[in-house]
Amino acid sequence: MNVLLWNWKGTTMVNSAITARGLRKTYGDHTVLDGIDLTVAEGTVFALLGPNGAGKTTTVQILTTLIGADDGRCAVGGHDVVAEQAGVRGLIGVTGQFAAVDELLTGRENLHMMGDLHHLPRRATRELATDLLTRFDLVEAADKPAGTYSGGMTRRLDLAMTLVGEPRVIFLDEPTTGLDPRSRRAIWEIIRGLVDDLGVTVFLTTQYLEEADQLADRIAVLDHGRIVAEGTAAELKRLVPGGHIRVDFADRAALDAARHALGPAARVLDGGDGLTLAVPSDGGVRSLRAVLDRLDAENIEAGGVSVHTPNLDDVFLTLTATEQESLA
Structure with missing residues (x-):
């Protein structure tokens, strides 16, 4: 999916899966997003890092066509998220903060249901379900009700269901919240494998600094609706003293x-x-x-x-403290 995306400033950017320019969103007197710019390269993991209330979920909702921005432009896979919503939705998969799993159905039945929703042939759905159950280490639990799954298993099933439509861009909104360290690392391995093995692009929001450090090719720090820093983990660590x-x-x-x-x-x-x-x-x-x-x-x-070098905890605390002081 080599895409040339127009950046609304008269130039083009090659192989960008997601672009956003000047995104703004307010609710009443509360500004959630205050003119953010983002560029996410194809086939990478991009982490949007920030505390609760920073605007991470709102950003995902705008990029996935769930809500509209008050101002700004954005595109996913070359499709404008306002003018070409169907094109965007055909390219993406979304896993929210809460698993969208039917607990009364088995893991296999959940995957079959997703195949039906995507209008896949029955045989193709069965083959894909078997492959995904293997990839996500759910074979032994495949025919058990999802309501009996642990938190980590439920999250793995939720992510597997996202892949039924073979998305090229996957949005993961705080995918490991509430998981124990072992389950969290298992999800990290799966996410990294999606990029390395399938070439998909992952847009990840998280409050876990270690998660961004381990997974992301690039990280943007979002605070009070603004991007206060962006770069690789190593670049961000060099922004603060102590190295x-x-x-x-x-x-x-x-x-x-x-x-x-x-x-x-x-x-x-x-x-x-x-x-x-x-x-x-x-x-x-x-x-x-x-x-x-x-x-x-x-x-x-x-x-x-x-x-x-300083770790991401040092970076985050320094950058957000600076931003809060500038707003005071």
């Missing part, structure tokens, strides 16, 4: 020589054997190379080198 290069030494003489060579910014890390220096860094290759080149120039041997 450093950790250099280990075999003895005190080498450490002292390195402190002199690297200047006053280098500090001895507390704890351990006291033979590790921390040198401030943005986490990039250039800063790492500069440290290593300086040590080589002074003939100082390092026992080990590692790069440490």
Whole structure:
């Protein structure tokens, strides 16, 4: 699905599955989305990260044609979500925060029902159901009522039902909320497999920082209806202070020589054997190379080198705190 999408500014963007420009949505005096821009590349996982009430679900509802925006334009798979709703709906699958599973039916019957809704031939539906039950590790529970499933099994079935229509773009709105860590990681493996094996595009909303870090090719941080930062996990981590290069030494003489060579910014890390220096860094290759080149120039041997950057918790707290201060 190589799609050229018009970006409403006179240029085109190649292989974009989703684009949005200037999306706004208000309810009375409350602004939910305040002019957000998004571009999601085909065949990737894009995570929209934010706290409750940030506008994540509203964004998904607009992109999936469930509600209209007050202003702005957006397209999915090359189809305008307002003018070409049928085209959008034919391309997408949606899994909401609450599983859309009929608990009175078995897992297999739920999948058959979805095949009927998509007007698939009966034989094709049976074959697809068998394949999906295998892919989602539900074979043993296939003929048991869905009401007897655990939370993780129910979520896997819900996601399997989304795939019956063979969507090219899948929207997952907080898909692992309420799941235990083991079930959450199982869902992560499935989501990553959908992209790697089937080439679909996944638009994921989540409040779990680790989830975005593990899954997403790109992450946008949404707060108070605005995109406050966007990039890869590594790029976002470099936005906040605290990153450093950790250099280990075999003895005190080498450490002292390195402190002199690297200047006053280098500090001895507390704890351990006291033979590790921390040198401030943005986490990039250039800063790492500069440290290593300086040590080589002074003939100082390092026992080990590692790069440490802030995690997404640090990024999120820093960015949202800054945004809240600017709104005060």
